[in-house]
Amino acid sequence: MQSSCTESFWDTLPRPFFCLAPMSKITDCAMRRIQAMRAKPDVIFTEFVSAAGLCSKKGRPNLLPDLGFDPTERPIVAQFFGRVPEQFCAAAALARDLGFDGVDINLGCPDKSVLKQGSGSGLIREPGLVAEIVLAAKESGLPVSVKTRTGYSHEIVDEWIPQLAAMRPAAITLHGRTRRERFQGSANWEHIARAARIVRATGIPFIGNGDVTSRADAMAKAEAYGVDGIMIGRAAIGNPWVFHPTQTKSALPQRELFETVMEHAGFYEKLYPRIKSFPGIRKHLHHYVADFNGARALRAALVRANTADEVRAIIEAHLEGIERE
Ligand SMILES: Cc1cc2nc3c(=O)[nH]c(=O)nc-3n(C[C@H](O)[C@H](O)[C@H](O)COP(=O)(O)O)c2cc1C
CATH class of the missing domain: 3.20.20.70 (Aldolase class I)
Known part of the structure; x- marks a missing residue:
């Protein structure tokens, strides 16, 4: 042996x-x-x-x-x-x-x-x-x-x-x-x-x-x-x-979920400039944005984003929409 x-x-x-x-x-x-x-x-x-x-x-x-x-x-x-x-x-x-x-x-x-x-x-x-x-x-x-x-x-x-x-x-x-x-x-x-x-x-x-x-x-x-x-x-x-020992995604304030999505997109862009194309992040966005009211429309918008700034802008607009409701 x-x-x-x-x-x-x-x-x-x-x-x-x-x-x-x-x-x-x-x-x-x-x-x-x-x-x-x-x-x-x-x-x-x-x-x-x-x-x-x-x-x-x-x-x-x-x-x-x-x-x-x-x-x-x-x-x-x-x-x-x-x-x-x-x-x-x-x-x-x-x-x-x-x-x-x-x-x-x-x-x-x-x-x-x-x-x-x-x-x-x-x-x-x-x-x-x-x-x-x-x-x-x-x-x-x-x-x-x-x-x-x-x-x-x-x-x-x-x-x-x-x-x-x-x-x-x-x-x-x-x-x-x-x-x-x-x-x-x-x-x-x-x-x-x-x-x-x-x-x-x-x-x-x-x-x-x-x-x-x-x-x-x-x-x-x-x-x-x-x-x-x-x-x-x-x-x-x-x-x-x-x-996480106590936190679950479903109980998370939406703001925290979105902060994570934006941060993830930011890391992706920063870590892989020109090496990976930004649409590579889409499968992650798809999974993050699921199982809540309005997820479908938000997902449809997010998968068209081509930069982390666009991801941020789409999410900010979504949050503003929720606050206005
Ligand atoms: C998209 C995708 C890519 C994977 N790539 C690898 C890999 O590179 N190496 C590996 O050992 N297993 C790979 N796997 C298998 C996973 O590591 C894991 O064994 C499998 O998904 C079962 O675990 P889960 O039910 O928790 O997903 C991959 C699975 C998926 C879904």
Whole structure:
């Protein structure tokens, strides 16, 4: 059995602990920063970044902005996808040099573009190669965690989870669906519980993931299914308060919600000038502005905004309209 990493932030987390999921084109630095400001989870992951791309002269400058972060996001983990151990070694060394607190290996992405490269969830069928990848990433000296699914075409928790645990990752996150299920149906938390029982004996922190809707739901699932940590993805889009111990988005004064939207748009514009086009913020606006009177009309106006100033002007006009009513 390979030796585990030396003590890291993973060993100092409360129980249960909370993680913001890696989400491609969503958990960029602007979202992560807002998340850290409004209700900071115990661990934050970047969106996945191609290890191969980082190793290519042409790809690297385009990908480096995805590895930008603010110290307020710590502990922050850089997630990589790929299939070549040497590339993970280089990517993890880069993450270390950039000041990341950890590295995570993507073993769960079901997208065709990633599977075509033999990466993401495709690696569930290649445990030998995964062991090499984990070992290569560990050369950086950073704690190396893994994030995966319950199987490729069918659930194989009893086989796959012990194989992963034997690689002594710093943590294991399990999304309770197979690759074939993608995002269909419900995440199977009984499978997550079975994996948690396997991992418990190893002392490796184990994180359950899939369909968690609120902090209260997370607390209940941690207790019911015996996991050390809970990772939340989609429920955090447009709702950074999802991790807040007491505040909920629905009970928030609208002014505070709108301040957050404007601040998020401002960060997006400032952090990615010319790198990302402003409409990239639209999916966030769509989720922020929902489930209240007048949300639909406001959303329709906001998705046409092309600058943070326009977002601000639309929101100010909306608030003035409410005050006049
Ligand atoms: C838009 C989107 C992008 C995602 N990108 C990534 C990614 O880059 N890396 C990864 O490991 N998982 C990725 N995922 C999966 C999530 O991290 C998480 O496992 C999944 O959404 C289930 O959790 P949830 O039900 O809390 O959303 C992505 C999910 C979504 C919806």
